[in-house]
Amino acid sequence: MQQLPTVEDVARVAGVSRQTVSNALNSPHIVKPETMTRVKAAIAELGYRPHASARRLRTRKSSTIGVRLDPMTNGISGSLLDRFLHALTEQAAERDLRIMLFTAQGPEGEIEEFRRLRDGADVDAFVLTSTMHEDPRTAWLRDHEFPFVTFGRPSAADDLGDPIHPWVDVDGFSGAEQATRHAIDGGARRVGYIGFDDDTTTARERRAGWAAESAARLGLGSAELDTLARAVVDGVPQGIAAASALLDLPNAPDALVCASDSLALGALMAAATLGRPGIPVVGYDNTPVAAAIGFSSVDQPLDLVAASALELLFGDSGSSIVARKHSAADPLYRLLTPTLVARTSTQLTHMEEPGSPVAGNHNER
Amino acid sequence: MQQLPTVEDVARVAGVSRQTVSNALNSPHIVKPETMTRVKAAIAELGYRPHASARRLRTRKSSTIGVRLDPMTNGISGSLLDRFLHALTEQAAERDLRIMLFTAQGPEGEIEEFRRLRDGADVDAFVLTSTMHEDPRTAWLRDHEFPFVTFGRPSAADDLGDPIHPWVDVDGFSGAEQATRHAIDGGARRVGYIGFDDDTTTARERRAGWAAESAARLGLGSAELDTLARAVVDGVPQGIAAASALLDLPNAPDALVCASDSLALGALMAAATLGRPGIPVVGYDNTPVAAAIGFSSVDQPLDLVAASALELLFGDSGSSIVARKHSAADPLYRLLTPTLVARTSTQLTHMEEPGSPVAGNHNER
DNA sequence: ACCAAGCATTTGAACGATCAAACCCCTGAA
DNA sequence: TTCAGGGGTTTGATCGTTCAAATGCTTGGT
Numbered sequence: 001m002q003q004l005p006t007v008e009d010v011a012r013v014a015g016v017s018r019q020t021v022s023n024a025l026n027s028p029h030i031v032k033p034e035t036m037t038r039v040k041a042a043i044a045e046l047g048y049r050p051h052a053s054a055r056r057l058r059t060r061k062s063s064t065i066g067v068r069l070d071p072m073t074n075g076i077s078g079s080l081l082d083r084f085l086h087a088l089t090e091q092a093a094e095r096d097l098r099i100m101l102f103t104a105q106g107p108e109g110e111i112e113e114f115r116r117l118r119d120g121a122d123v124d125a126f127v128l129t130s131t132m133h134e135d136p137r138t139a140w141l142r143d144h145e146f147p148f149v150t151f152g153r154p155s156a157a158d159d160l161g162d163p164i165h166p167w168v169d170v171d172g173f174s175g176a177e178q179a180t181r182h183a184i185d186g187g188a189r190r191v192g193y194i195g196f197d198d199d200t201t202t203a204r205e206r207r208a209g210w211a212a213e214s215a216a217r218l219g220l221g222s223a224e225l226d227t228l229a230r231a232v233v234d235g236v237p238q239g240i241a242a243a244s245a246l247l248d249l250p251n252a253p254d255a256l257v258c259a260s261d262s263l264a265l266g267a268l269m270a271a272a273t274l275g276r277p278g279i280p281v282v283g284y285d286n287t288p289v290a291a292a293i294g295f296s297s298v299d300q301p302l303d304l305v306a307a308s309a310l311e312l313l314f315g316d317s318g319s320s321i322v323a324r325k326h327s328a329a330d331p332l333y334r335l336l337t338p339t340l341v342a343r344t345s346t347q348l349t350h351m352e353e354p355g356s357p358v359a360g361n362h363n364e365r
Numbered sequence: 366m367q368q369l370p371t372v373e374d375v376a377r378v379a380g381v382s383r384q385t386v387s388n389a390l391n392s393p394h395i396v397k398p399e400t401m402t403r404v405k406a407a408i409a410e411l412g413y414r415p416h417a418s419a420r421r422l423r424t425r426k427s428s429t430i431g432v433r434l435d436p437m438t439n440g441i442s443g444s445l446l447d448r449f450l451h452a453l454t455e456q457a458a459e460r461d462l463r464i465m466l467f468t469a470q471g472p473e474g475e476i477e478e479f480r481r482l483r484d485g486a487d488v489d490a491f492v493l494t495s496t497m498h499e500d501p502r503t504a505w506l507r508d509h510e511f512p513f514v515t516f517g518r519p520s521a522a523d524d525l526g527d528p529i530h531p532w533v534d535v536d537g538f539s540g541a542e543q544a545t546r547h548a549i550d551g552g553a554r555r556v557g558y559i560g561f562d563d564d565t566t567t568a569r570e571r572r573a574g575w576a577a578e579s580a581a582r583l584g585l586g587s588a589e590l591d592t593l594a595r596a597v598v599d600g601v602p603q604g605i606a607a608a609s610a611l612l613d614l615p616n617a618p619d620a621l622v623c624a625s626d627s628l629a630l631g632a633l634m635a636a637a638t639l640g641r642p643g644i645p646v647v648g649y650d651n652t653p654v655a656a657a658i659g660f661s662s663v664d665q666p667l668d669l670v671a672a673s674a675l676e677l678l679f680g681d682s683g684s685s686i687v688a689r690k691h692s693a694a695d696p697l698y699r700l701l702t703p704t705l706v707a708r709t710s711t712q713l714t715h716m717e718e719p720g721s722p723v724a725g726n727h728n729e730r
Numbered sequence: 731a732c733c734a735a736g737c738a739t740t741t742g743a744a745c746g747a748t749c750a751a752a753c754c755c756c757t758g759a760a
Numbered sequence: 761t762t763c764a765g766g767g768g769t770t771t772g773a774t775c776g777t778t779c780a781a782a783t784g785c786t787t788g789g790t
Contacts, residue, residue, distance in 0.1 A: 004484055006745095006746055006747080007746070007747065007748095008746080016769075016770090017769065017770050017771080018746095018747085018748090018770085018771090019748080019749090019769075019770065019771080020768085020769060020770075022747070022748060022749095023768090023769085026748080030767080030768075030769095031768075031769085032767085032768065032769090035768080035769085047484075049480070049481060049484035049485055050485065050746085050747070051422070051484075051485060051486055051745085051746050051747065052485035052486060052487050053417075053418045053419075053421035053422040053427070053485075053486050053487075053745090053746080053747090054418075054422050054745070054746035054747040054748090054775090055746080055747050055748075056418035056747090056775095057416070057418040057419045057422050057745090057746080057747075057748095057774095057775050057776065057777085058746080058747050058748045058749075058774075058775055059747085059748065059749090059775090060775080062418070064465070067466075069450065069451050069454055079444050079447070081447055082444070082446055082447055085434065085450075085466065086434050086468065089434055089466045089467065089468050090468060093467070093468065093469070098465055098466070098467065098487070099465065099466040099467075100429070100463055100464065100465050100466075101432075101450065101454045101463070101464040101465075101466060102454065102458070102463065102464075103451065103454050103455060103458065104458070115414070116414060119369055119414035119416075120414055120415065120416060120417035120418075121416055121417060121418050122417050122418075122463070235657045236654065236657040236658050237657060237658065237659070262653075262654075262657060265654075269634070269637075272634075272637070272638070273637070288627075289601065289627075289630075289654070292600045292601040292602060292627060293601050293602065294602070371775095371776055371777085372776070372777065372778095373776080381739075381740090382739065382740050382741080383740085383741090383776095383777080383778090384739075384740065384741080384778080384779090385738085385739060385740075387777070387778060387779095388738090388739085388778095391778080395737085395738075395739095396738075396739085397737090397738065397739090400738080400739085415776080415777075416775085416776050416777070418775090418776080418777090419745090419775070419776035419777040419778090420776080420777055420778075421745095421777090422744095422745050422746065422747085422775090422776080422777075422778095423744080423745050423776080423777045423778045423779075424745090424777080424778065424779090425745080
């Protein structure tokens with residue numbers, strides 16, 4: 001077990017001093033090019049790596065971001081969280097930042113964890129994937145002026161004009177609008193909607209997007225729209241039930257837009273069972289199940305979400321926290337636009353190949 | 366912005382020295398109880414928290430575990446990874462350990478990342494969620510004697526007798542066996558099997574479990590078993606195709622055991638389409654989709670997996686790496702047994718409530 | 731009365747990096 | 761000739777903690 005080389009060792013080999021090595025690493029512009037070369041050579045020769053903890057102790061920065069893993073029930077769900085974590089980890093790596101996970105029981109426990117991570121200089125900032133209304137956690141972070149961003153808008157009440165904290169979100173209005181447009185472009189004249197029954201921004205925005213597009217393109221009034229929409233808890237069985245109800249209407253929809261892929265899957269099943277297997281169904285989140293079965297779905301640009309979150313915390317580049325003030329020109333939030341991934345509308349009994357994206361798909365690997 | 370308190374501050378308030386405070390924290394047994402009380406009071410009064418980086422610098426331990434996030438395609442997939450990460454984070458918290466994520470492009474990039482994290486004293490050990498054969502990454506870690514565990518056996522060739530590195534896995538043989546037993550207990554006399562066509566331990570073990578139980582309970586020979594089994598790529602469409610083929614056989618199976626919930630979902634769809642909606646289908650991984658639709662599935666005890674991984678690295682308790690040698694009494698691996706979560710066998714067109722587990726279900730929250 | 735042994739606590743040094751200030755050397759203006 | 765200015769580099773101090781060795785106090789055996 002050999003001793004790891006330190007700045008001192010590098011300095012000796014390069015024939016310079018500690019600090020010059022440090023400068024070569026952290027302030028390249030102030031070292032003479034020729035010296036730089038020697039230092040770099042010495043670093044390569046010894047395989048030197050800065051000791052992260054020593055640096056952190058001195059600089060009081062950790063270059064690490066804490067990410068709270070929600071219990072499954074809240075926040076972004078299922079494989080979306082996977083993909084987001086992946087994207088965040090990759091984007092963070094670009095800036096020489098690392099991701100540290102944490103979790104805890106209950107809000108108090110999490111605040112305790114915030115405190116611990118902050119006081120231990122373990123993290124420079126937090127990324128939260130939850131959007132609870134009046135969340136005591138975000139309140140604590142604000143009160144203690146500790147940098148953080150959320151994936152998801154805090155709530156409807158927190159206006160775009162003066163956000164109470166930085167956030168990144170994906171525009172559900174636009175997503176549902178695109179889904180609806182896709183169905184209409186495919187020939188649909190009455191597009192049904194199956195959404196969530198909770199009182200969240202997400203639920204509201206998506207329904208509004210569907211309603212707006214339906215009204216504009218199909219001339220449907222709000223009473224008529226109400227008959228075409230169902231609000232349920234997320235899940236396959238709920239999708240089956242809601243779709244069955246819609247398709248049994250006297251004036252049934254000829255296409256369905258759903259607020260999740262689970263609901264869409266349920267809708268497809270119901271359609272097959274009710275003898276309407278060809279009816280177009282559009283899902284949301286573009287999960288693997290949508291790709292596997294082959295129905296269209298709205299794709300959230302998770303790597304952009306991740307990049308934007310980091311940008312809000314650390315600026316355009318670099319890895320030091322920047323304090324920001326909200327302004328119209330440089331808002332404290334980022335509202336991103338999703339893209340529809342169009343696939344050949346599928347009958348459940350047939351096997352189809354996954355289709356190709358309509359526009360750039362951010363999540364193809 | 367007030368200065369955070371240090372050991373020195375605590376020492377002053379408690380009327381003792383630095384080191385005594387340190388001892389109170391790290392070696393409680395060597396401080397006099399009365400002193401202990403005073404120190405504890407001072408800590409509470411000042412709200413003192415040890416500075417993690419300073420401690421790491423001195424002790425050369427980070428109390429942090431690096432977890433490599435695989436690209437989606439490999440390793441444990443989809444929401445399983447979510448659940449595992451969650452479990453790991455929670456188990457780690459119990460031991461005052463933290464989880465740091467990382468990822469990279471290609472094996473070389475990941476090895477570079479290993480080196481970086483090791484040399485920077487960022488992590489004490491790694492947990493990998495991939496099981497590639499002859500993986501250069503695990504080879505590097507072994508060569509450099511850096512502690513790590515994998516979730517998943519390295520490969521069939523790496524025998525239980527002399528594992529080439531520590532691992533935790535869930536017994537696929539037992540899982541498939543239980544699934545098959547469940548089907549037979551429900552009255553099935555010919556249980557079909559839809560598994561993976563890749564040459565992995567997972568694929569082999571699960572098929573073997575199904576075959577063994579079928580042979581033992583139903584007296585089926587290996588030729589007959591071959592006609593009842595299909596090996597495909599994981600995915601819903603593949604499940605549909607394989608199930609359709611099996612159900613179209615002259616001597617068709619009266620139940621289906623599948624190596625994933627995706628395949629099971631496909632099988633259920635095919636069954637519904639072919640007019641056999643009541644046929645029992647058992648899935649694998651107990652993903653949300655199984656719960657939602659209501660079919661039985663084999664549940665992997667992810668929190669046990671996480672706990673076992675930590676145990677292999679850090680011993681029964683504590684947070685310092687323990688070097689282990691493989692022995693029959695104390696093997697370098699943990700093979701865990703999954704449990705079947707039985708649900709009322711579902712016809713796709715009906716809505717059913719999720720059932721309750723047959724045995725303890727580790728993943729209910 | 732002496733010293734060995736043990737316990738609880740304290741003191742000085744070290745971990746590996748960066749900060750702040752000092753230093754050296756060169757140039758150019760007075 | 762002198763000195764101010766500045767780029768490039770070095771030196772001493774420091775971040776907060778734990779290690780290793782030293783200290784003081786008690787106890788008990790001979």
